[in-house]
Amino acid sequence: MCTAGGLPTVDEVTTQTTYADMVSCRDVRKTYGTGESTVRAVDGVSADFAAGEFTAIMGPSGSGKTTLMHLLAGLDTPTEGSISVAGTSLVGLDDRSLTELRRDRIGFVFQAFNLLPTLTARQNITLPLRLAGRPVDAAQLRVITDALQIGDRLEHRPAELSGGQQQRVAVARALLAQPSVVFADEPTGALDIATGRALLGGLRDAAQQYGQTIIMVTHDPGAATYADRVLVMADGRIHDELRRPSRETILASLASVTV
Numbered sequence: 001m002c003t004a005g006g007l008p009t010v011d012e013v014t015t016q017t018t019y020a021d022m023v024s025c026r027d028v029r030k031t032y033g034t035g036e037s038t039v040r041a042v043d044g045v046s047a048d049f050a051a052g053e054f055t056a057i058m059g060p061s062g063s064g065k066t067t068l069m070h071l072l073a074g075l076d077t078p079t080e081g082s083i084s085v086a087g088t089s090l091v092g093l094d095d096r097s098l099t100e101l102r103r104d105r106i107g108f109v110f111q112a113f114n115l116l117p118t119l120t121a122r123q124n125i126t127l128p129l130r131l132a133g134r135p136v137d138a139a140q141l142r143v144i145t146d147a148l149q150i151g152d153r154l155e156h157r158p159a160e161l162s163g164g165q166q167q168r169v170a171v172a173r174a175l176l177a178q179p180s181v182v183f184a185d186e187p188t189g190a191l192d193i194a195t196g197r198a199l200l201g202g203l204r205d206a207a208q209q210y211g212q213t214i215i216m217v218t219h220d221p222g223a224a225t226y227a228d229r230v231l232v233m234a235d236g237r238i239h240d241e242l243r244r245p246s247r248e249t250i251l252a253s254l255a256s257v258t259v
Contacts, residue, residue, distance in 0.1 A: 022180050022213040023049040023072055028081035030067055030236075041067040042078070043236035051180070054207040054214040056224035058250070059233035060258050066185065068233065069217050073106060073183045074098050086180045103132055107174030107212075109184040109203075113166040115158040121165075122154040125173045134177070144172050148202050164195030171199055175206050182206065184216040188223050200226040221250040232257060 030042040042064045049055055049072075057065045070076040072083060074090050083090045086105045090098065115124045125145070126136045145151040148168040150161075158166050167187065174182050184203065188196030204226050206212045216227065224230050225247055232240040232250075234257035242249050 020051050021048040022051040023083075023085050023215065025072060025083045026081055028068070028071060028078045028083060030064075030071060030076065031079045040236045042071060045081075045236070045238055047231065047238060049181070049213050049215055051213055052207050052211040053229070054204055054227045055216070056227035056230045056245075057215065057217045057233060058219065058221075058224055058230055058254060059239070060254070063233040063257070064236040065217050065233045067236075069183055069185060069215060072215065073108070073181075074102055103128070104177075105180045107177060107179035107182040109167075109171050109174050109182065109187045111186045111189045113158070113163075113170045115166055115169060117158050120155050120157055121150065121161065121169045124158070124169055125154075125176055128173060128177055132177075136176070140178075141172075141176055144175050144202075147205060148172055149198060162195075164191050164199075167191055167195070168199055168202070171202055175202075175210075175212070178210065179212065181213045181215065184214065186218055187216065188218070188220060193222075196220075196223065197226075221247050221254070224250050 024047070026046045028042055028045045029040065032039045032041060045068060057069060059065045067076065071078050072085070074085065078091070085101060088101055093101070116127070119127065125141065129136050142151065145154060148171060150165055150168050150172065153161060153165055161169065167190070171187070182203070188199060191199065200223055203214050203216065207214045207228070216223070218224055225245055227245065228243070230242040230245045230250055231238050232242070232253045239257050240253045242253060
């Protein structure tokens, strides 16, 4: 049974895809320029991201971590290699199909909140569903916003919210549509420690409770400890993979790739 929008319910996602690879890439390369000026931003990366798994991607500046995330999310096109999301190959997908895939299967959380200033928090959160013609599950909205501690701020506009509250509104917007994958780009970069940890806890819960795949780019070792694993990149390649990472193992791995 599927929802009105054609997507599986949360229970179906959790049951059917707990051990599946929701995002996969093989021999992915992204190059810029030609000849001696060629830059290999991503250089032959192969990786799998399971349903219900929270992965942090780290590395020094210029390591390719943000470029890789953009490729996996369909925001950029690889020079070579293959990428699939929820069983759909992104390579060769036309613009309309790619837009539909991002709308129905992918959620985004960026450091810039990207909230519409004239809408309330509730309206910002539900906007993607309404644009897609899908119903809003009021009970699910309440669960998510209460977990993110913004349930009492839903009728406020962005200018009436703190930076941390605005970021949590953006997270709620990404989670409410029950996407298969949530991509988060430095989501705690502009937040204080307590607010950032609350947000990361919400992302971790989304992975554990709803079987959503979370892929987060971060420079913060403390944030990365919330993940099930950390991929450490250097020179466009995956240098290390850490399971159940601790701050100490993350710092040691980063030190080995930092000049």
